[in-house]
Structure formats: C-alpha cells, structure tokens
Amino acid sequence: MAAKFGTSGLRGLVGELTDGTAAAHARAFARHLIETGQAARGAQIYLGRDRRASSPEIARQCAAALVAEGLKPVECGVLPTPALALHAMGRGAAALMITGSHIPDDRNGVKFYRPDGEIDKHDEAAIAGLAPGLVSDAPTPAAILRDDSAAALAGFVARYRGFVPEGLFAGLRIGLYEHSSAASAALAAILGEAGAEVIGLGPSSVFIPVDTEAVSEETRRLAGDWVAELSLDGLVSADGDGDRPMVVDETGRVIRGDALGLIVARHLDADAVVTPITSNSGIEAGCTADAIRTRVGSPYVISGMTEALQKGRQRVIGFEANGGVLTANPVAVGSARLAALPTRDSVLPILCAFAAARAAGETLSAHVAELALPVAASDRIEHFPTATGQALVADLSGDEDRRLRFFEPLGRPVNADLTDGLRVTLDSGAIVHLRPSGNAPELRIYSEAPSEELALDLIARTAARVCEVAPDYPG
The missing domain is CATH 3.30.310.50 (Alpha-D-phosphohexomutase, C-terminal domain)
Incomplete structure (x- = not known):
C-alpha cells in the first residue's frame, strides 16, 4: 500500500491504486462516514472521475467497494471536481473523485468529500488507519444506482448564470486550451453564456498533465502563440480535474494563481482571505481583508477559513498559489447566488479576472500590474x-x-x-x-x-x- 495522502487526497502510481488500495480506502471512507454518523447504510454517494486512462478502472473498483460497505454509488462521469462536490453537497451526500489532478498519467488518486465538503486531516488519519485492514483482491463490478452525469454538469454551469453583468463580456475573445481537462466543457458553456466568444484550442485524446502552479515552457509557448495568432483578449484552461485555473493575458503572459486569488478577494470584497505560505508575500498589502497564512494543501486552507468564520468574518475566501479558489460563505454577485463551495474551483477566479478588468476598463495585463505584487x-x-x-x-x-x-x-x-x-x-x-x-x-x-x-x-x-x-x- 505505497499510495498515500498528499496535500489533496490519496495519490500514487496507477499500479499502487488498482491493486486494491484505492478500493480499500473507499471502503475505509464509507465505514468512517457510517461510524461517525455522516452517512447511513443505504445512503447515496456520488462518484466522478477525470480523463486519465486509469480512472474508469479505479472508479469501477471504488464503486464496488462502496457497495460492499452498504452505500449506493451514483455515477457522475467525467466532470470538474468542484462540480461533483457542488452536486453532492447540494444533496447532503458524500462523494469520491477519481483524479490525480495535475500529476502525470502514470499516477492517479482519489479525493474524498463528506456531505459538508472536503475531508480534513482528522478524516485522512481515520481513513488511513482503517484501510490496511480492508485490502483485498480487486472487487467485482458493482451496480450503479443511476447516472447523474448530465445533471451534475448542468448544475455547475447554472451556478454561474448571471454572475457576469449582461453585456460586460460583449466582444471578448477568449481562447480555451482544452487539452484533457475535465473542466473544458463547463468552461466553454459558462464563458459562452456570459457573453464571451470562446475559441476552443488543443483538445487531446491522451492525458496531458497541466500544472497551473509550475506551467511548463511548452504550455507557455503554446498559449502565447495562440494569443498572438488569434488576437485573443486572453486564454484560459484548467488542470486535469478542473479545480486549478490557468489564465493567460492578452500579451501571452501566464497570470500567477495567487494574483488571481487576490483579484477574487478584491472583486468579492472579502473581509478574510486564507492562503498558504507559498502565495505571494504582497497579498496582505494588496487588499483590506484579514490575511491568514497556512501550510500548503486545501485541508489547511479550509481549516483557516473555519477559524475566520468563528471570528465573525462574513465574506471569507481561500486560495492557493495554483489559483484554485474556495468560498466559505454564500456569494451574491449580479443575479447569481452562489452557495458556499469549500473546495478549489477554477471557474470563479477566471470569471473574476475578466470581470474585474472589464469593469475597470482595462486589459488583463494592466489590471494585474495595478496589483503591484512583488x-x-x-x-x-x-x-x-x-x-x-x-x-x-x-x-x-x-x-x-x-x-x-x-x-x-x-x-x-x-x-x-x-x-x-x-x-x-x-x-x-x-x-x-x-x-x-x-x-x-x-x-x-x-x-x-x-x-x-x-x-x-x-x-x-x-x-x-x-x-x-x-x-x-x-x-
């Protein structure tokens, strides 16, 4: 059982997961939910995945493991991690996302969601403690209760309907680097409904590990060339499971994720921001919100957001240097009413970046320059x-x-x-x-x-x- 928990979920080589380890952790998660009263036997649990070659098999094994523990898996297909979390949380149910996020295709992972959001470090310890005793041969296939794939994706697109004021994105040309991201369809629909002209670029039938925190030179070159050749106002993309954004300005320059997080904090008038120590040291000076620094990993950011709420803050957001943004409170912008989503999301920072720049009458590059970050x-x-x-x-x-x-x-x-x-x-x-x-x-x-x-x-x-x-x- 070489696979282990990292900064966000279980991770390991494909062979370290398909040998029964992923299934053992799924069983352990189900047992933990039942033992702690967060789920009852017979409860539904939602299952999604990214586009990696190994994800369907790991999902099959996990579904069978969940059934073995008395839960009923609901198929949500390929979709962004935040879309799965939103769909499950809205139904008071837990979820599993089969994804290795941005790491190479020879690796994969599993993200676990309680009915109220991401698991924390205490949950991780409990699951890790139970899993070794549940290792067995790969389980047999399990019956899926139903397929919610279309509904889960549609609900995520609907979440952002009305977020951008009518006409604000008129004439905006945005390139979408699709590659193998599970978020490509959702991004195309959301940006298109907001009024932008979306130009799809670079779809791939094989998995491409795009890391939005350490963008490769090849990806930078591709994006820069597309922006110049197509006269784009910007280009967007996301990592494998769609919870980390990549935004490229009209000059072809990649905007850092922590700059995107700061733009979101300012655009939403946050009164508290929670971000890891790896984010830019200029965050504190860049906004009026209280800033809380944490270790790297969404569980630590979520813990910091909870502390901010306990201190009476009412507009709390979290973000990481990879650009993924989390919200602790409901957000009202335009005619949209966004439920709290305490897991990384790539769509909110993308929309805020273009909306904030457009509202200020600026290009993306000019708006980022005004942040005056180191x-x-x-x-x-x-x-x-x-x-x-x-x-x-x-x-x-x-x-x-x-x-x-x-x-x-x-x-x-x-x-x-x-x-x-x-x-x-x-x-x-x-x-x-x-x-x-x-x-x-x-x-x-x-x-x-x-x-x-x-x-x-x-x-x-x-x-x-x-x-x-x-x-x-x-x-």
Whole structure:
C-alpha cells in the first residue's frame, strides 16, 4: 500500500491504486462516514472521475467497494471536481473523485468529500488507519444506482448564470486550451453564456498533465502563440480535474494563481482571505481583508477559513498559489447566488479576472500590474525522491551553519520560515522557498525578487545548488 495522502487526497502510481488500495480506502471512507454518523447504510454517494486512462478502472473498483460497505454509488462521469462536490453537497451526500489532478498519467488518486465538503486531516488519519485492514483482491463490478452525469454538469454551469453583468463580456475573445481537462466543457458553456466568444484550442485524446502552479515552457509557448495568432483578449484552461485555473493575458503572459486569488478577494470584497505560505508575500498589502497564512494543501486552507468564520468574518475566501479558489460563505454577485463551495474551483477566479478588468476598463495585463505584487516565480525539480527532499529541507531547517553554506552563492539568509518546507529571506530582500511536493516525487522551488528575470534566475541557481548537495538525487 505505497499510495498515500498528499496535500489533496490519496495519490500514487496507477499500479499502487488498482491493486486494491484505492478500493480499500473507499471502503475505509464509507465505514468512517457510517461510524461517525455522516452517512447511513443505504445512503447515496456520488462518484466522478477525470480523463486519465486509469480512472474508469479505479472508479469501477471504488464503486464496488462502496457497495460492499452498504452505500449506493451514483455515477457522475467525467466532470470538474468542484462540480461533483457542488452536486453532492447540494444533496447532503458524500462523494469520491477519481483524479490525480495535475500529476502525470502514470499516477492517479482519489479525493474524498463528506456531505459538508472536503475531508480534513482528522478524516485522512481515520481513513488511513482503517484501510490496511480492508485490502483485498480487486472487487467485482458493482451496480450503479443511476447516472447523474448530465445533471451534475448542468448544475455547475447554472451556478454561474448571471454572475457576469449582461453585456460586460460583449466582444471578448477568449481562447480555451482544452487539452484533457475535465473542466473544458463547463468552461466553454459558462464563458459562452456570459457573453464571451470562446475559441476552443488543443483538445487531446491522451492525458496531458497541466500544472497551473509550475506551467511548463511548452504550455507557455503554446498559449502565447495562440494569443498572438488569434488576437485573443486572453486564454484560459484548467488542470486535469478542473479545480486549478490557468489564465493567460492578452500579451501571452501566464497570470500567477495567487494574483488571481487576490483579484477574487478584491472583486468579492472579502473581509478574510486564507492562503498558504507559498502565495505571494504582497497579498496582505494588496487588499483590506484579514490575511491568514497556512501550510500548503486545501485541508489547511479550509481549516483557516473555519477559524475566520468563528471570528465573525462574513465574506471569507481561500486560495492557493495554483489559483484554485474556495468560498466559505454564500456569494451574491449580479443575479447569481452562489452557495458556499469549500473546495478549489477554477471557474470563479477566471470569471473574476475578466470581470474585474472589464469593469475597470482595462486589459488583463494592466489590471494585474495595478496589483503591484512583488515578482514571484515557481518551478520544480521533477523525479526528485520525496525522502531526499524531506531530508534536505530538514537539514537546512535545523542546522543554521549548513543553511548559511547552502545559500552562500545566493545570498545570506536573514530569516527562515518553517511553516511548510523552508522559506528563506536573503539579505537582498529576495525570497527562496524549498518544499517537497506532497503529491509526487518533486521538489518545489518558489522565489520572489525585484524582477522576473531575477526571480527565475534565483530558481535556476537554487535548483543547481540542490542538485550539487543532494547525494541521492539521480538526476
């Protein structure tokens, strides 16, 4: 049972899930729901998936496991994770989403939703504790209660009807990089209903792992070329399960996810924003809302949102550096009345970005420039063993002398934040953050500097330094 919980759900290689491990965790989740009184035997549970080659088989095994524990799975097909969560929560039911999000196709995962939203770390511990005792051969197929695929997708599209004032998006040309995202159909429908001209681009029959937090050079080039060739006002996309947005401005530049989160906070007049330590350090100065910083992962953001509500805040949003936005309260904008959705959503930040820029009479690039955020960048060292990354970060965090030696070619560390990984402020004022990924064998590197060139250079030099001192790194 090598698959394990990361920053958002169970993750592992396909073979580590199809060997009965995903089914065991589904059984454990069902048993946990029943034992805690969140579901009764015979209750419905909603099941969705992304477009990975392995997702139908994992969904089949999980459906059979749920039936074995006395629950009745309802098929929701391929749809965005937030659409599944919305559909299930609206019916007071739990849900399972089969997805590996943005990681490569040789991996996959399962996201778990209680009737009131995402599971938390306590739920994860309970499920992880029960699952080993439930491992067995792959279960036999199970009967599906019914197919709610069309209704779940239609409900998500209807959620945003009226959010954009009539005529605001008139004449707006938006490219949609479809690739293999489960959100492509929903985005096309929502943006089209809002009045934009949507140009579909790049659909793929094979899974493409688009990471909206560390956008690849190939994806940047594709997007930039499309924007220029088609005279687009912007381009949008989402990751595999549609809970993380990608927005490209009219110049072909990718807008960082934390900038999108800040735009949402301002557009919705939030009085509290909750975001991980990896988000831009300028968030606090960029809005009037109280800012709460957390570790990386939606469970931590949701916990912070709950704390904000307990303190009396009434317009609470959360967002991550990948751009996914969560809402803790109902949101009323235009004629739309959005129920609270405490899970990452790619649609809300996309709509807010274009709506805020249009309302201000600005292009996307000009609107983002007005945020005056420090220049930030992020990237990753792929195929970097998780244990190696954890050991390196632990050593640098606990040994000041070693930390000084490691960063000497880059600058002198004057502050170290250990909230999640190691975030160091150098004597130049630049920031470098090292964090082993919780989802895949990768080491994430974040930076802030006076210019994009310097921020990217700082990442490249840090990555080179990591590879010098990490003896177990095969690269």
